[in-house]
Amino acid sequence: MGLFDFFKSKKKLNFDINNCSSIELLDNGILFEDNKKILKWGSSIKDISKGVEVKEKLFADRTVYHWGEHKILNGLVLELTTTYWNYREDSVYKRFNSISFNISGDEAKKYLGLIKMHLQKEFGEAREEDISDTQITLDWFINETRLRLYFYEQHINKLNFEISRL
Secondary structure (H helix, E strand, O other): OOOOHHHOOOOOOOOOOOOOOHHHHHHHEEEEOOOOEEEEOOOEHHHHOOOOOOEEEEOOOEEEEEEEEEEEOOOEEEEEEEEEEOOOHHHOOOEOOEEEEEEEOOHHHHHHHHHHHHHHHHHOOOOEEEEOOOEEEEEEEEOOEEEEEEEEEEOEEEEEEEEEEO
16 A cells, blocks of 8 residues: 555545346446446546446536436436536536436427336336426435436427436
């Protein structure tokens, strides 16, 4: 052990990703099941990008990280991104606290049904529901993690599915 080794962050996971439930996984981060890579909650994007391929896209008001298409939550395959808004204070350090899937158009309704059924199978009924003529918001709370499915109409149908650490 070197003199400054205690300052180094611990890289070892405190659980076995192959033998734990979806709830245990969500308590620690997001597991990409197709390549067995985990994005640990609270880790910096810089640290995560050393072990997981991600594409950074800079805009005037935000930075978007494209993780690509991955299997998560016991079999759900989605194209995933994480967005940091430049004007928000919590975006300065780019700590991993959320991941999302967005789709517009005719596919939005299809994915609403697909994701909703999958989440109900894995975690039961949504704890909170807000349904109106033009939008649907469904929330599942798994310990310190919220899974939000948000479908709305804004000229065309849009769907946002976000998994975020509270």
